[in-house]
Amino acid sequence: xxSPTAGRAADLLGPTGPLAQRLEGYEQRAGQxxxxxxxxxxxxxxxxxxxxxxxxTGKTLAYLVPALLSGRRVVVSTASKALxxxxxYKDLPLIEEHLGLEVGAxxxxxxxxxxxxxxFGELRDGFVDTKMGGTRSRVTEAxxxxxxxxxxxxxxxxxxxxxxxxxxxxxxxxxxxxxTRIGPRCExxxxxxxxxxxxxxxxxxxxxxxxHLLFADLAIKGEHPGGVLPNYDVLILxxxxxxxxVATGFFGATVSSGGLERVFADVERSLRASFxxxxxxxxxxxxxxxxxxxxxxxxxxxxxxxAAEDAREPLPELDAHGALRxxxxxxxxxxxxxxxVLGGHGPIHDALAQLAGRVTRLRExxxxxxxxxxxxxxxxxxxxxGVSIAASPIDVxxxxxxxxxxxxxxxxxxxxxxxxxxxFAYIRERLGLAAALDAPVEELVVEEALDFxxxxxxxxxxxxxxxxxxxxxxxxAKRITALVLATPxxxxxxxxxxxxxxxxxxxLASALPERRRLVQGDAPKRTLLEQFRATGDxxxxxxxxxxxxxxxxxxxxxxVVIDRLPFDVPSDPLVAARxxxxxxxxxxxxxxxxxxxxAIALKQGFGRLLRTRTDRGxxxxxDRRLTTRGYGKKLLESLPGAQRTKEFSDVERFxxxxxx
Ligand code: SF4
Numbered sequence: 001x002x003s004p005t006a007g008r009a010a011d012l013l014g015p016t017g018p019l020a021q022r023l024e025g026y027e028q029r030a031g032q033x034x035x036x037x038x039x040x041x042x043x044x045x046x047x048x049x050x051x052x053x054x055x056x057t058g059k060t061l062a063y064l065v066p067a068l069l070s071g072r073r074v075v076v077s078t079a080s081k082a083l084x085x086x087x088x089y090k091d092l093p094l095i096e097e098h099l100g101l102e103v104g105a106x107x108x109x110x111x112x113x114x115x116x117x118x119x120f121g122e123l124r125d126g127f128v129d130t131k132m133g134g135t136r137s138r139v140t141e142a143x144x145x146x147x148x149x150x151x152x153x154x155x156x157x158x159x160x161x162x163x164x165x166x167x168x169x170x171x172x173x174x175x176x177x178x179x180t181r182i183g184p185r186c187e188x189x190x191x192x193x194x195x196x197x198x199x200x201x202x203x204x205x206x207x208x209x210x211x212h213l214l215f216a217d218l219a220i221k222g223e224h225p226g227g228v229l230p231n232y233d234v235l236i237l238x239x240x241x242x243x244x245x246v247a248t249g250f251f252g253a254t255v256s257s258g259g260l261e262r263v264f265a266d267v268e269r270s271l272r273a274s275f276x277x278x279x280x281x282x283x284x285x286x287x288x289x290x291x292x293x294x295x296x297x298x299x300x301x302x303x304x305x306x307a308a309e310d311a312r313e314p315l316p317e318l319d320a321h322g323a324l325r326x327x328x329x330x331x332x333x334x335x336x337x338x339x340x341v342l343g344g345h346g347p348i349h350d351a352l353a354q355l356a357g358r359v360t361r362l363r364e365x366x367x368x369x370x371x372x373x374x375x376x377x378x379x380x381x382x383x384x385x386g387v388s389i390a391a392s393p394i395d396v397x398x399x400x401x402x403x404x405x406x407x408x409x410x411x412x413x414x415x416x417x418x419x420x421x422x423x424f425a426y427i428r429e430r431l432g433l434a435a436a437l438d439a440p441v442e443e444l445v446v447e448e449a450l451d452f453x454x455x456x457x458x459x460x461x462x463x464x465x466x467x468x469x470x471x472x473x474x475x476x477a478k479r480i481t482a483l484v485l486a487t488p489x490x491x492x493x494x495x496x497x498x499x500x501x502x503x504x505x506x507x508l509a510s511a512l513p514e515r516r517r518l519v520q521g522d523a524p525k526r527t528l529l530e531q532f533r534a535t536g537d538x539x540x541x542x543x544x545x546x547x548x549x550x551x552x553x554x555x556x557x558x559x560v561v562i563d564r565l566p567f568d569v570p571s572d573p574l575v576a577a578r579x580x581x582x583x584x585x586x587x588x589x590x591x592x593x594x595x596x597x598x599a600i601a602l603k604q605g606f607g608r609l610l611r612t613r614t615d616r617g618x619x620x621x622x623d624r625r626l627t628t629r630g631y632g633k634k635l636l637e638s639l640p641g642a643q644r645t646k647e648f649s650d651v652e653r654f655x656x657x658x659x660x
Contacts (some may be wrong), residue, residue, distance in 0.1 A: 007038070008040070008069055009036040009037070009040050009065040009069055010033045010037050010040075010068040012065055012099050013028075013032055013033060013036055013058075013061060013062070013065060014028060014033055015028045018098050018099055018100075019098055019099070021031055022098050023098065025396050027054075027613075028059050029057060029449055030060065030447070031053060031057045031058075031446035031447050031448075031449050032057055032058040032059070032062045032446075032449075033062075034059065034444065034446060035051055035053050035059060035062035035063070035065075035414075035444065035446050036061075036062040036065060036066055037064045038051060038174065038233070038442060038444045039051070039062060039066040039067070039236075039412055040066040040069070040070075041442070042410050042411075042412055042442060043066055043067065043070045043072070043234050043410040043412075043639060044070070044237060044406055044410075045410070045440075046409060046410045046439055047410060047411075047439050047440050047442055048102065048405060048410075048411045048412075048413070048433065048437070048439050048440070048441045048442070049410075049411070049412045049413070049414075049440070049441075049442045049444065050240075050413050050414075050418060050424050050427065050428070050441065050442070050443045050444070051412065051413070051418075051444045051445075052414070052416065052417070052418040052419050052424075052444070052445045052446065053414055053415075053416065053417055053446040053448065054216055054416045054446070054447030054448050054449060054450065054607070054640065055589075055607060055610060055611055056318075056448075056450045056610075057237070057449045058449075059414055059446075060083075060087055060091045060238070061091060061094075061095070063076070063097060063236050063238070063414065064076070064087070064091055064092065064206075065095065065099065065101070067102065067206065067236060068095065068101045068102075068205070068206065069101070070233075070234060070410075070425070071205075072233040072234050072236040072410075073204075073205060073206075073207075073230075073231070073232045073233050073234070074205065074206045074232065074233070074235075074236065074565055075206075075207045075209060075214065075229065075232045075234070075235050075236070076207070076208050076236045076238065076395035077208075077209050077210060077211050077213075077214040077235065077236070077237050077240050078207070078208070078209075078210055078211070078238045079210065079211050079238075079239035079242040079246070079549065080210075080239060080549035081210065081546075082551065083238060083239060083547060083625065084107060084109075084209075084210055084253065084327040084548070085107075087208050087564075088105065088208050089108040089319050090299050091388065092105050092206075097230060099427070100223055102205075103204060103205075104204055104205040104207040105204060105205070105207070105208060105311050106197070106200045106201050106204040106206070106207055106208070107208045107210075107350065108197060108198075108201050108207055108208065108209050108229070109157065109210070109213070110210065110212055110213050111175070111176040111177050111178055111181060111194060111228070112159060112161070112171075112175045112176065112177050112193050113157055113158055113159065113175065114155075114156045114158070114175060114176050114178035114193045114197065115150055115153065115156040115158065115174060115175060115176070115189040115193055116174060116175055116181070116192075116193075116194070116653045117150075117191065117192055117193070118182065118186055118187070118188050118351070119173065119175070119176070119180060120175050121175040121188075122145070122269050122270075122273045123139075123170075123173050123174055124143070124147060127223070127269045127272040128173055128265075128269045138169055138170070138229070139170045139173065139315060140167070140171055142164055142168060142170045142315070142515065142580055143170065145163060145164060145624070146161070146164070146174060149161045153193075155193060155197075156193025156196075156197075157193075158171060158175060162557070165339075165524060166524065167524075172262070176193075176194050178216065178220070178437070180266065180358075180359050181354075181356070182196060182350045182351060182354050185336065185350045186260070186350060201229065201230055202230045207229065207230075207232065209229065211239075211243065211246040212246060212250070213228060213229070214229070214237075215246050215249070215250035215251070216228060216250055217229045218247075218250070218403045218404060219250040219251055220457070221403065222251075222399070222402070222403050226365050232409070233409060233410070234252055234409060234410045234411075234412075235404070235409055235410070235411045236411075236412045236414070237411070237412065237413045237414070238414055238415065238590060239415050239548075239549070239598055240413035240414055240415045240418060240427075241315075241415040241417045241427070241604070242415075243400075243413065243431060244304075244396055244430045244431060246575070247396045247399070248392050248393060248396055249392075251392075251393045251396055251399050252376065252390055252392040252393055253363065253364075253365040253368045253390060253391050254365070254369075254388055254389070254390040254392050255366055255370050255388070255389055255390070256383075256386055256389070257293065257294075257297040257367050257386045257387050257388075257390040258386045259388075260290075260293045260297075260362070261290070263355070263358060263359065263362060264282075264286055264289065264290050264293075264339050265562060266355060266358075267286055267338070267342065267355055268282050268286060269492065270349075270351040270352055270355055271283065271286075271352070272437070273351070274345070274349050274351065274352060276345065276349070276352075283341075285334070285337050285338050285341050286338065287315060288334045288337070288411070288496050289331070289335055289337070289338045291334075292327070292330045292331040292333075292334040292335075293334075294333055295327050295331075296324070296327040296328055296330075296331045297325050297328070297387050298385060299323060299327050300316075300380055300387050300389060301382065301387045303316050303321075303324070303380075303382065304382050304387070306382075310448050311382075311569070311572075311573065312379045312380070312381045312573055313371070313379060313380060313381070313571075313573060314366050314377075314378070314379060314380075314573045315370070315372075315378035315379055315389060315391075315573075318370045318371065325535075326369055328366065331366070332363055332366065332367075335359050335362060335363050335366075336363065338359055339356050339359040339363070340356075340362055342356035342359065343383060344353050345368070349424065354605075360363055368391050369390060369391040370389075371456065372391040375393060375394060376392060376393055376394065376539060377391065377392055377573050377574055377576075377577035378390070378391045378392075378573070379392070379572075379573040389466075392574050394413075394574075394577045394578055394580060394581050395432075395578070396430070396431070396432070397429070397430065397431055397432025397433075397434075398432055399438065400432045401432040401433075405431075405432060405433065405437055405439070405660070406437060406438065408433040408438070408439065413427075413431075416603070416604075416605065416607055417600045417603045417604050418600075419445060419638070420595070420596035420599040420600060421599070421634055421637045421638050422445065422637070422638075424443050425596075426592070426593075426596035426597070426600075428441070429592070430575065432556060441508070448640055448641065450610050450613060450615075450640075451613070452610065452640040452642045453641055453642065453643060454642045455610055455615060455616050455617070455618070455642075456609060456617055456618070456619065456640070456642035456643070457608055457617075457618045457619070457642055457643045457644070457645060457650065457651065457654045458606075458618075458619050458620075458621070458639065458642045458643065458644045458645070459483075459618055459619070459620040459621075459644075459646075459648070459650070459651050460620075460621050460624070460626050460627045460630065460644065460645075460646055461597075461620070461622065461624065461646055461648065462624045462627055462646050463623055464479060464624060465621075466478060466624065466625075467563075467564050467623050467624075467625070473500065473503050473504075473605075474507075476504070476563060476622045477503070477504055477507035477508070477511070478506075478511075479620075479622060479648075480493055480504060480507075480508065480561050480620075480622075481508065481511040481512060482648065483559055483561060483618070483620055483648075483651065484486070484508070484512060484515065484539055484559065484581075485512075485557040486648075486651055486655060487558050487618065487653050487655065488537075488555065488558060489536065489537055489555040489556060489557065489558030489559070489617075490532060490535065490536060490537050490538050490539065490540070490552075490555070490556045490558060490559070491538075491539045491540070491557070491558070491559035491560070491561065492540050492542065492546065492552075492557060492559070492560045492608055493508070493539060493541045493542070493561045493563070494538070494542060494543075494544075494546060494547055494559065494561065494562050494563070494605050494608070495542065495563050495564075496542065496544070496563060496564045496565075496566050497542070497543065497564075498543055500563050500564070501519070501520060501541050501542060501543050503540050504516065504563070505519045505541040508539055508541065512539070515537065515538065516531075516535045516537075516538040516539070517539050517540075517541065517542045518531055518532055518538055518539070518541070519540075519541050519542070520541065520542035520543055520545065520546060525545065525546070528540060528542075528552065529552065532552060532556060532557075533552055533556045534556075535556070536555060536556050537555075537598040538556070544566070544601075546608075547566070547601065547604050547605045547608070548604040548605075548608075549608070550608055551611050552608070552611065553611040553612045553615060554612075554614075554615065557608065557609065557611075557615075557617065558616065558617045558618070559617060559618050559619075559620070560605065560608050560617065560618075560619045560620070560621045561619075561622065562602070562605050562606075562619070562620070562621045562622065562623070563622050563623065564622070564623045565598055565602065565621070565623045565625055565626060565632075565635065566598050566601035566602055567594055567597075567598045568597060568598075568603065570594075575593040576595060578641070579593055579594070590631070591592055595631050595634055595635070598635060599634065599635050600638075600639035601646055602621075602635055602639065603638055603640075604618075606619050606639055607641065616658055618654060618655075619642065619652055620651075
């Protein structure tokens with residue numbers, strides 16, 4: 001049934017609406033109006049809408065206005081903090097001021113963003129052993145800063161304390177998490193920052209969250225009642241191309257050597273804070289569990305074959321690996337003892353009872369990972385000196401259908417990159433939307449709002465070596481240098497591996513010593529982007545984390561170079577398991593999975609270039625497979641309609657013909 005409000009969003013956003021009348025230079029956008037209309041229908045009829053809308057559409061207003069008009073409780077979820085903040089601090093105030101709509105929104109971050117008064121008190125009162133990971137002096141140094149902030153903050157949101165970087169070790173000791181939060185029995189419950197923001201969320205009409213929080217909530221609600229978010233009627237997923245990856249993390253299980261160490265440290269601090277343990281050394285049952293954990297992870301570490309950090313590899317089969325199995329059983333036994341001791345202190349020691357539950361879940365996760373069954377794939381990964389092991393669902397589609405799409409909610413999934421060659425088939429298949437559901441699934445591709453044909457040039461040279469040839473790196477570095485010199489502004493060099501990133505960064509430093517060069521990892525992402533925007537003609541060399549969610553309008557970014565086509569590593573256990581599952585049903589994994597996935601990633605990288613209607617620029621893809629292989633045509637057909645050339649001279653002509 002169509003809602004009586006249908007079409008009202010388009011009236012508010014259209015040429016005779018209040019925005020057009022009040023905002024100088026407001027441009028009416030046909031794509032925005034058609035999207036607003038489709039969102040309005042989906043919400044009124046509890047449909048599912050897949051909507052691809054590129055940069056410049058004004059898509060946040062196209063879903064926020066119908067969402068607010070619907071009068072229902074809405075959750076908007078984004079992949080990036082930047083978009084969450086844009087919605088909360090820019091779009092919603094604009095709607096409130098100019099459209100007169102009552103907003104009533106709450107921005108809800110993950111629990112680890114909020115100060116936990118109990119954990120902070122334990123650190124301040126000296127119950128925490130801060131020597132973990134050699135961080136003692138940094139934690140001691142930062143404590144007065146956190147103490148002063150804890151006194152004055154009314155939100156407990158750690159973003160207020162910008163002097164301390166996000167990765168500072170003190171945050172892990174004083175912030176909340178679903179694992180450490182006690183809830184109503186905590187002595188600080190009524191004045192707790194998490195309680196306050198959750199109460200505000202319960203009465204809010206519109207909640208702004210991120211995908212991590214949303215899927216953590218769906219994963220918890222799938223197992224038992226409760227969860228992090230209150231009930232809602234409508235869900236809008238922006239940056240929805242990230243849904244499969246985030247859902248994979250939350251519907252799976254992960255255990256790391258560092259994570260286990262954090263549990264043992266929390267046990268120690270809680271025993272001391274409860275005055276149940278006074279000795280300098282931890283109790284024997286903690287030492288035993290810690291020792292068994294060290295032994296299991298040492299054996300897992302020894303089984304890693306890849307030298308590359310962050311490379312996932314298959315988990316050894318436990319039954320074929322006697323020593324590993326023995327160590328797993330020994331750890332499980334020690335954790336069982338630990339859980340019993342913690343649980344045996346009775347309900348007056350809430351923190352210990354809560355830790356006992358955490359130890360039980362750890363044992364369940366370890367079993368799920370080491371015996372993953374047929375629907376999950378187990379893998380391990382080395383990070384720094386630690387090792388992580390995990391089991392990920394091969395197909396999140398059935399879980400999403402069960403926990404999200406079959407609940408009768410209106411769900412909007414939108415992003416600048418949902419289609420491959422103009423089709424939603426890939427995303428529907430991956431998210432469990434290919435087979436029929438009770439609710440209809442609508443599709444909409446909003447026409448491009450930016451004039452790519454005039455504003456952008458896609459340069460695809462064919463005279464460079466193949467990316468697999470040893471000569472490629474050197475020749476590619478020379479071509480990047482030439483492109484940077486030909487460009488009046490800044491450049492992104494987006495790489496598919498850390499190794500290429502480092503190699504190009506070194507080459508560019510010696511070829512262009514006068515240009516400011518920024519490299520991913522040298523400073524936090526936010527700082528690098530601030531420096532890049534402020535410099536105006538800097539070169540930023542980065543890997544996949546800069547391919548999306550990064551917004552640099554204007555001359556500071558005039559050139560985007562992509563070194564290789566962003567195909568997944570085929571030996572990655574999760575990728576291999578997904579490809580095998582597709583082959584087992586008689587389809588081509590390359591055509592159905594690898595190519596569409598690469599197309600969406602490439603379109604994201606390309607999308608960094610033009611952010612406003614006045615932007616101009618060149619995207620250079622140095623991997624000649626884009627024009628010489630059959631699948632390259634499919635990737636090209638998925639990209640925006642920029643001019644194309646294989647000749648470097650056209651790049652120079654492109655800039656010469658443009659007044660900037
Ligand atoms: S209720 Fe949870 S988050 Fe709040 S202070 Fe207590 S333990 Fe920390």
